[in-house]
Amino acid sequence: MRGESALRQEIIDLCLEMNRSGLNQGTSGNISARVGDAMLLTPSATPYDQMTPEMIVRMPLDGEDGDWSGPLKPSTEWRFHRDILRARPDAGAIVHAHSTFATTIAITRRSIPACHYMVAAFGGNDVKCCGYARYGTAELSARVLEALSDRSACLMANHGMVALGGDLDQAMWRAVELETLAKQYHHSLQIEGGPVILSDxxxxEVLKGFASYGRQSKPSTTSPGETD
Known part of the structure; x- marks a missing residue:
């Protein structure tokens, strides 16, 4: 298990990777990780290349709203990070990004159907899009939690995406997979006839196969589908 100092640095490293890969732009994304009975979270409006481990905010999961420690205030999206980690003991980390294709689909307020079997990597036959609410609000947090029911990722209407995992590696892997799926779905909608959707x-069958496959890994290692 990684110590808190290592988790702080890993959050920064993944933020930098998000922007290098094009998964995110500027400081619009944020990442959190569970550490004991608290969470570590990126601070608000801080360029990733200027971030240091000491700047990562620590928030108690069972604390009062806005209870945090560190030199900088937490991301404005702290609420849904905290509420997800409270409600989902299976989640150890969360990645939120305004990735281009996931956000494009979210702007249309539609879910991503089973256009590719990898939709099953998120727990079901679709990736849901939650209803719109202003960023940082309790209403948005409630809608995100609803869309994440039995799922490990969701789109956020007119906003972006959220992906969670047992650890930071898995959460980032799912965020990358979700953006890839959104891109494929977007492109298929441009072709006459549109996508053919897989049945429940x-x-x-894919969900059963994934259950016996084992833990889905981060992008740099083998993941379901790579041994086709």
Whole structure:
């Protein structure tokens, strides 16, 4: 298990990777990780290349709203990070980004259907899009939690995406997979006839296969589908 100092640095490293890869732009994304009964979270409006481990905010999961420690205030999206980690003991980390294709689909306020079998990597036959609410609000947090029911990722209407994992590696892997899926779905909508959607039975078979496959890994290692 990584110590808190290592987690702080890993959050920064993944923020930099998000922007290098194009998954995110500027400081619009944020990342959190569970550490004991608290969470570590990126601070508000701080360029990633200027961030140091000491700047990462620490927030108690069972504390009062806005209870935090560190030299900088937390991301404005602290609420849904905290509420997800409170509600989902399976989640150890969360990645939020305004990635281009996931956000494009979210702007249309539609979910991503089973256009590719990898939709099953998120727990079901679609990736849901939650209803719109202003950033940073309790209403947005409630809507995100609803869309994440039985899922490990969701789109956020007119906003972006959220992906969670057992640790930072898995959360980032899912964020990358979600953006890839959103890009494929977007492109398929441009072709006459649109995408052919897999049936619930077909996705059910994939879900059974994934259950026996083992933990989905970060992008740099083998993941389901790479041994086709």
């Amino acid at each position: 039975a077909e996705i059910g």
